[in-house]
Amino acid sequence: MSTVQSKDTVKLILQFLRENNLHRTLQALEDESSVTLNTVDSKEGLMNDIKNGKWDVVLKQIISLSIPPPQLVDLYEQIIIELVDLNEKGTARALMKRTDAMRWMKENQTDRYIQLEQIFVQPKDMYGQETKEARRNRIAQELVSHISTVPPSRLLTLLGQSLKWQQQQGLLQPNTAYDLFRGVSHVQKAEEDASVTKPYLSIKFPGKKTFAECAVFSPNGQYIATGTVDGFIEIWNYLTGKLRKDLSYQAEDSLMAMDNAVLCLAFSQDSELLVSGSTDGKITVWKVQTGISQRRLSPAHSQGVTSVCFNKDGTQVLSGSYDHTVKIHGLKSGKTLKEFRGHSSFVNAVAFSSDYTRVLSASSDGTVKIWDTKTTSCLHTVTPKTNADLSKGALNPVGGIGSQTVQSIVRVPRNMDQVLICVKSNTLYIMTMRGQITKSYSHHKKTGSDFVSAAMSPQGEFVYGVGEDSSLYCFQTTTGNLLGETKIGDAEVIGLVGHPFSNVLASYDESGHVYFLKA
Template sequence: MSLEIESSDVIRLIEQFLKENNLSRTLQTLQEESSISLNTVENVDAFKKDIIDGNWDSVLTTVLNASVPAKQLGDLYEQIIVELIEMRELGAARSLLRQTEPMQLLKARAPERFLRLEHLVSRTYFDIKEAYPDGTTKEKRRQAIAKALASEVSTVAPARLLTLLGQSLKWQQQQGLVQPDTAFDLFRGTTQVVKAEDDAVPTKQYSLIKFPGKKTYAESAVFSQDGQLLATGSVDGFIEIWNYLTGKLRKDLRYQAEENLIAMDNSVISLAFSKDSELLASGSTDGVIAVWKVATGHCQRRFSPAHSQGVTSIAFNKDGTQVLSSSFDHSIKIHGLKSGKILKEFRGHTSFVNNITFSADMARVISASSDGTVKVWDTKSTSCIATISPQTQVDVPKGALNPIGGASGQTVNNVIVIPNNPDQILVCSKTNMLYLLNIRGQMLKSFTHDKKSGADFISAAISPHGDFVYAVAEDSVMYAFNISNGALVNELKLTEAEIIGIASHPYSNILAVYDEKGQVMLCKA
């Protein structure tokens, strides 16, 4: 449900602000250019009393700054002229009668009333019966004019524009659309992100997103890089943007409020936000990539197909002009967002490429594959700089076979560049081990829960400052490790269902874990 706001009301709010800040010339110009008058008084009752009491100087000052219909304005000026004649202020009466616009309009539209006033002002005496015919009186005329003019003006509370802006921000805070205790750019409508939180391990679930039906669930999830949004891609192709603080759909996005969700034709198995969080890229099981404008839901670019098989992972470059993708078809590609063409292609993996990322300086592409290796590629030349087999550096039997087809070791699920230490990467493989390596492939540390079976890691994430490693495993437990000493610091059982993946917030100690039963579990420290 959307709220419609009249543009004229917005202009009046601005005019009220100008009036209160004594910007009279700007106010007058805006009223003339827009043909919209403020038509406000500080107190309607006081305005009516001025008319009833005949305080015409005050009444005329108010009316001159308002837009009053010609009929009511003519009635007002007519009454003032009659009263000036009664007080024998004939010079002032003649000036109002012959030199003001309302009286010239009266002369054109009601010449008999104008001639009656000319006749009254030329008399050497005042005839009350002629001035107030048909049994009316001065008091009745004032009452009628007061009632008519009061209906044309209104009262606005002081600082109305600023009050509404404050109320809007408060509502957005309550809805989780604006983060509390952060600076807000009112002009651009964005929150200045401040990395205020020290890393702490999420230990409890605080909210839950539950997909409707038994067959719908999230295949992918990602937080926006400005920390304001959580996006999920579902097995039935829908892409939804959530308020991760409340676990509710973001209804401030009009297309979602109207239930016109953005969607792909097949399961959405990969998602990524651009650095400015204005674009969202999605990859599906049929090899298609779509790039969406988050604010409008408009599809800006579609690569169809980008790969011959499903798009397993996706990422933007820093300026949002290129999209990096990997696929079940063993390939990695860079696509030009403007041209819609493939700009680079990286080949060398012998099985599924499950995850890709740019290095912090964008000079390298790092990939994780089911062939048991991590490869580091030169972004410009597309040549493979290094091939890393993490498990050959620990106690793994030589020649251990990857069940999907590699010979180096078990499937590598994902690889993550460590925040604040871009020379290091975390590797999550389908074992009970996580590995911390440098970009040259040297082993720095490993992490394990020491369970021998039924608890291989599925996916991993890193805390905002890189102090903790989080990983979800086949036993539906989320494990947390201290990255400095490798110690297991927490285990959190989240669900009885099979966990699909995990996403970490870029600035807060918040994690999103999603399972095959249609649940997205939101956890915090």
């Protein structure tokens, strides 16, 4: 990998200071770093100035350059000779007495210095065997060989090229504000909602038996992470479908990994941490930028961990499991802080309410439970029903669906009191934090098309559900109308996730594909 020399970095800064007339800062940095810029905007321009005897212009340019003494002495000697020839002896004597180049000549080429002094008394044969023009040309050639030329504004140009490269690699969204000092993009603003229907990209995991068990977009919209059946966790560029090689550990093929299949993933709110849960009941918290494990909870559950999420400040992890329990773990202590019991089957999804005072859990027992985070008491148990009295917003009683598994819970954007519930049936539901079903969305197909996962658009105007038939269904949130159906693939779909700001969805299936769709 190419490396940047610190001296070159200092030179870029020196050029920036010089071009912006910050001369005192420029001098201070040169003195402190012992680095000089030693560049001119144009070698040809400097050579022409020497050939034409424009000594005032030449001296202004070379004063900040680092030129070997012999070449610098040749230049000053020529200037002094020409000044004497023009009878400007006062100026010529000042250069003889006050310049470092002539002091060097006096100390190291004494005979030459004495001979030069003689021209003030006997100004004859001053140019020797060469003509004035020939001497100027020789001096110009020798002088510029020690000077490099750099196009103007190199620092800003290189920064611009770097940002352009990141955009081309999909590491930076076009027209996105970028914090150069921290090296991060500002959080994107959500796009206006549009119906997602167009597949534009896919990822295929190698091997016939390797596929993603889970996927999640980061809250800042920069990453999508996948966890696979063989235990690997990878961070992807969702615009190109390539691994994020700007993460050094992925560039070196040193991936985050667990001992068994990764069933769930979640980012912290600042997108800096990633938590994973596996089939052996273990939970690991990773630093995204380094790929290093920050905390391992082993075991967090007695059976596989099916769902995880962080609390607001990233100090706790909420988890659900095949062991029927929901837990809150403290990352500092590594201990279980709270435990919620009451489900009679697998817990498939867990989530905090927007104010973190409630915990929600979805289970294969057909229910969604709403818990008090502080006391762990169950406040509501909801069984979504296809015949619910939606107009009255009635609280649904327990037991009405039987074996219809509740698959997932998705927060509703811009309405933090509501969540989208995906039931393995032909209907999706909107539920409040008080356990009321307020809306339903159905494609009305009887068999072979039950929903397995759901997502929402960034602004919450569209509800998406993906069915067993590998079709994506799009509904209008307010009206409940089915707007469209898009066939994604042929294999059975495992999950669906939505980008937090862009009209982008990612669906992953048992064939090892991750499909990306956009509006």
